[in-house]
Amino acid sequence: MNLLLEFLLAACYFLFATLPGIAWLILLFYIKSPSVDAKVNNDPSEGLEVLTVVSQHFFWVLLTLTTWWVAWAYQSTLSAPLGFVGLASVFYAAALLIPLLLVFWFSATKSSKPRWRTCSHQLMQFAASESARGLAIRLGQVLLLQFAVFLGWSFLRKYNPELLSLEKFMDYGFIESIRNYVAVPPIDPFLSGYGINYYYLGHWLSALRSASIYKFPIAAYHFEMSFILSQLFIGVFVLVRYCFRRLRANDISRTSPMNYSAAVVAFLGACFVSFGGNAHLFYHFIKFPSKAYWFPTATRLIPASIHEFPLYSFVVNDLHAHVLAITQNISLITLFLLGAFNVKEVAKSWSKRPLLYSCLWACVQAMIFAYGAASHSWDLPTWGVLLFFLTWITTKSIKHTFLMSLMAAFCSVFLTFPFMETFFPIPKGFAWVSADMRSPLPEWLGVWSLHLIFIVILLSHSRNQIKRLTPSVLIQNPEYLGLSVLVLWGVLLIAIPEIVYVKDIYSSHPRANTMFKFTYLSWMLLGVALSVLLGHYLLSPFERLSSTKKMVVQSTLALVVVAIALAGSFGYTFLAIRSQVVRPQSQMNDINSNTPQSLKFPGEWAIVEYLKSNSLPTDVIAAAAGDSYSTMGIVSVFSGRAPIITWKVHEWLWRGGLSAELSYFCKNKRLPCPDAADTITRRYNDVETIYTSNDCQTVLQTLKRYSVRYIVLGMQEQTKYKADQHRMAAFGMTVAFISNDAILFEVPKDYSGCGE
Structure with missing residues (x-):
């Protein structure tokens, strides 16, 4: 695959993912624009680029929930799957057309003149207005920067496109299962006869987006x-830049503005949240100065725990549920801060039409909760509290707030019915953290000392201003209120795993999942809020003519400390990318390359290609049964x-135990339900028997x-079971395909006995 084709694929994927959301954002701007003659100084597009990611995200949430419900309803009534590519194409086309039709309708109904002529005039006048041009410029800048990051990381991934390690294996299997057979729940790629018992809606969204380049699944x-x-x-x-500008606009003592300060603060904040590492690099070189550095230790430093952050996920390339929830989390942080910053204006509009706004807001919350429950339910407590x-x-009414929350919860239960109908809850309750389980202070500081340094600098540098932020003052200054709530909740998410945890099957690492999920979100909450507040307070002395020399010196010293902290954070970035993505000995591959898989398992990969072309998506195969994180199951996954x-x-983990009866999960009737004695342990023994x-x-x-149609006899089966192809042939199995010492046997449909 040449570079031009890869660039076209990347552009196709990016446009498919962004254009509908932008179309809806333009519709919102058109409706809200008070006049097509708006001047730049009163430009209604100011700050609207903050909604870019929100509009992209909520478009895909609506599309995902819609296709999900259509697939469930169709399957429930007709017991047959829909073609996923066709389903995606229909809804995508509708999503593009609806904003255009709504703009046409709004334009045509603004006057009693003939509709076509009025609409044409209105649209031309709108497109030529300064406010529309301002919006186009802002959106263009945002999309170009986003595309640059998208293209840059895709290019780096060409150096290591393998999908065999860690949980990439599982994540790709989920998406491939959904792409192959649209059903609710999707087929479990590790367990025949059952649907996925996991938060799979984010993977559904990924499969939906990958419809734009359906023939290139690995690239997708x-x-x-x-x-x-x-x-x-x-x-x-865009969020940090917007918040920074709002704080600056309210700072009446600022008399000497710095033109580029907002862009610099926003860029550094975005780099820290997206590409930054924690304080482990400092910890390592202080404690083990002569020892080689290994980047995954930064996420496992605290004993028996996991404390990952976004960069690590992108480096190891795991498209897991918490990664798929990143866009939702950033969108909801944006939604929360926009609501908090503009609370006075929103409250004024709300008071005019309380019933309408209450119903709309309850519906928005219901959609957020429904999507979150089926994609990554660990984030629901945060968004329940913040919303x-x-x-x-x-x-200003607790009673009204409770009623809307109850309405949203009720509607979200309805929206998640296709998921909850077949989902078996994974958590086993709650437990208190004992003293011997709590994080040792040196290791805790090795993870969180950067954020602690930022908070200490913020508190010490702005202590006089903070003293003046009483509850009444905070209410009058919603910008500080919203950012303060994010900081406090982010700190609380770090503290919760030191007090209580959610129980699961991992007895040796009991609070690992709780710490992992909560601190992952905390990284984003603190990253956004601290970037804005630190930038505002540390740069203010340089912009005020009334600033004393002492204030300037203090700010300079604080900026030096922040710069050193960021250097350590980005030093981790360099080492992680060099270790896992662009290794010194690595060669550049195609973005859709199957080379890592096909070189290691050439025969199995040939069988994969054969099955995709010559079998049904519901066919069951027998293959080596391996432990988690192994490559056993490569034929099934791909x-x-x-x-x-x-x-x-x-x-x-997903089924509740090795000896738990799997018949509990047999609510999906598209495949024959195994008998009541079916268990994971029994299945492992049965594979060995085969x-x-x-x-x-x-x-x-x-x-x-198990209604097995094919039997795989490859390198892994021969190694684990000492399996013999002559034995299979003697049992009457027919050879369907053979390549590189890997054989695919087919079980004849009319095969009813042995020796026949």
């Missing part, structure tokens, strides 16, 4: 990671054909139990 996976990174970067950039707080400061069982620990037993009848009964 990498583009999805790059697109999420670009949304994170541009989302933080409740935002509603309360807007309505072909979208489910195996009897693989990835034991993950299925153990490959090792010399009893033909036993093997046949086992194959029938």
Whole structure:
């Protein structure tokens, strides 16, 4: 694949992902614009670029929920899947056309003149207005910066496009399963006969976006990671810039403005949140100065815990649920701060039409909660609290806020019905953190000392201003109120895993998941809020003529400390990318390259290509049953054909135990439901029976139990089970495909006995 084709694929993916959201944003601007003759000094487009990521995200949330519900309803009534590419194309086209039709309708109804002529005149006048041009320039700048990040990371990924390690294997399997067969729930790529029992709606969204380049699935996976990174970067950039400008606009003592300060603060904030590392690099070189640095340790420094951050996810390339939730989190941070900053204006409009605004806001919250519950439910407590707080400061009524929250919760339960109908909750309750489980102080500082330094600088440098921020003053200054709430909640998310945790199957790492999910979101909350507040307070002395020399010196010293902290953070970035992405010995590959997979497993990869062209998406295969994070199941993952069982620990987590009866999960009727005695342990034993037993009848009964259509006999099966192709042939299995010592046997449909 040449560079030009890869660039065209990247552009196609990016435009497919961004244009509908931008179309809806333009519609919003057109409706809100008071006059097509608006001047630049009163430009209604000012600050509207902040909604760019929000509009992109909420378009895809609506599209995902719509296609999800259509697929569920169609499957429930007709018991047949929809073609995913066709389904995506229809809704995507509708999403592009609806804003244009609404603009046409609004234009045509503004006058009693003939509609076509009026509409043409209105649209031409709108397009030629200064405010429309201002919006176009702002959106163009935002999209160009976002595309640059998207294209840059996609280019780096060409040096290491493999998908065999960590949980990339699982994430790609989820997306491939959804692409191959649109059903609710999607087929579990590790367990035949059952649907995915995980937060899969984010993977549904990824499969939906990948419809734009359906023939290039591996490239689509990498583009999805790059697109999420670009949304994170541009989302933080425009939000920090907007908040910084708002604080500056309210600072009446500022008399000497710095023209580029907002852009610099926004850029550094976006780089820190998106590309920055934690304080582990400092910790390592202080404690182990002569030891080689290994970047994953930064996410496992605290014993028996996980404390990842966005950059690590993008470096290891795991498209997991918490990564797919990044765009939602940045969009909701934006929504929260926009609501808090403009609470007076919103409250004024709300008081004029309370019923309408209450219903609309309840519906928006319901959509947020519904999507979050089915994509990454760990973030729901945060958004429940923040949206409740935002509603309360807007309505000034606890009773009204409770009613709207209850309405939103009720509607979200309805919206998530296709998910909750077949979902088995994974958490096992709550437990208190014992003293011996708490984080040791040196290791805790090795993770969070950068944020601690930023908070200490902020508190010490602005202590006089903070003393004046009483509750009544905060209410009158909603900018400080919104940012302060984000900082406090971010700190609380770090503290919660030191007090209580959610129980799961990992007894040796009991609070790892709780710390992981909460601190991942905390990184974004603190990153946005601290970037704005630090930039505002540290740069203010340089912009005020009334500033004393002492204030300037203090700010200079504080900026030096911040610069050193950022240098350590970005030093981690360099080492991580060099270790995992652009290694010194790595060669540039195609973005859609299957080379890492095909070189390591040439025979299995040939079988994958054969199955994708010559089998049904619902066909079940027998293949080596491996542990989690192994490559056993490569044929299933990349072909979208489910195996009897693989990835034991993950299925153990999702199904409630190795000996738990799987019949509980058999609510998806598109495949035959196994018997009540079906368990993960039994399946592992049955796979071994298929490959090792010399009893033909036993093997046949086992194959029938799981409706197996194909048997894979590749390098992994031969190594683990010492399987023999002659034994399969003696049992009457026919060779469907053979390549590089890997054989695919087909179980004849009319095969009813042995020795026939």
